[in-house]
Amino acid sequence: MMEDKVTTPEPCLKKQLKGHKNAITALYYNPNDQQIATSSLDNSVLLWDLRGTMRSYRFQGHDEAVMDVTFSSSGKYMASASRDKTVRIWVPTVTGSTGMFKAHSQTVRSVQFSSDGSKIITASDDKVVKLWSTHKHKFISSFVGHTNWVRCARMSNDGSIIASCSDDKSTKLWNLDSGECIHTYKDLKGHGLHLAWHPSGCYVAVATSHGNVKLYDIRTHNLVQYYSIHNEAVTQVAIHPSGSYILTASKDGKMKILDLLEGHPIFTLSGHNGPVNAVNFSPTGDTFSSAGDDKLVFIWKTNFTDLSSESKENEGQNMITGQRSASQISKGSSLMRNRKQIVCDVVSKYEIEFQKLTFQDELNLNQACFKRSFSW
16 A cells, blocks of 8 residues: 555566575575575575575584575675574585584574675674674774664775674664774664665664654764654665665564655555565576575565666656656656765765754654755
């Protein structure tokens, strides 16, 4: 069902995958867009082939629930994090495991490769974020400062900053080289369960236990967008490769798609039976996947955006600002070619004004920074 009137079609369900024996905790696309890896409370990782047969391979080795799974940027390796306190490295073929190391003294909640594949970042219930070398799994450094479980840690695309969120109701930014905490964002109501970097590297989106999504500008440390959209905890967030949309998953069984330029939700999706625990966009953004407590993986056709369509770019601009002259439309079309840069530039321009507003009207608050940029 649609949250607001839009001219683009709703996402549609393409496939449903079944294979896990317990709730699914995370999912990740191979950068080659031909495989999806899923982790589960059934102690396994499943690798799904998207090229036709949808056949899956089951990777077993963890002694307890697998909490997270990811691919390296080359697609040659997977990594999984588990309650058994270990991280396992896998080759995404029938070959299977290539190594394992004990990463923390308690449950490992998240794992991620650096963009160049040379490092691995982990986060744990032991309140620590750690950095490892991918080769020989050598420990490099710790990032210490959280006072409760660390739910998620993600490295920026340029590898200079780590963002982490914790049950201590804070999200922290860390300097990768020095290990020092750059800034702490505090939340009075809930704690962060998951986070994602915007492709521009300027923003971090945080999913909270209070049903909110918050977008922070890491340069000014201002909160630039705030969405109170779910009735229960937001379990995961994913940002579209264009940087224009956020996809959310929640324990309330719903998913939301947020338009960052419009500043409000545009779609609510349902279909899973019970909490949705994981969402992610494909590398191209043409599809996305979801998974949850019902042990199922849903693959959706995105539909709401077509990054290569000039006609839809013009249509999108007209939807935002109404009819304009030919020169204005041409200008709008040019801007729409790089929506993620618009998001970056517009927030910078209006962030001071944004701070003067209150949260009494979240829709107006979000639109204040983004929508006004199209009034030429």
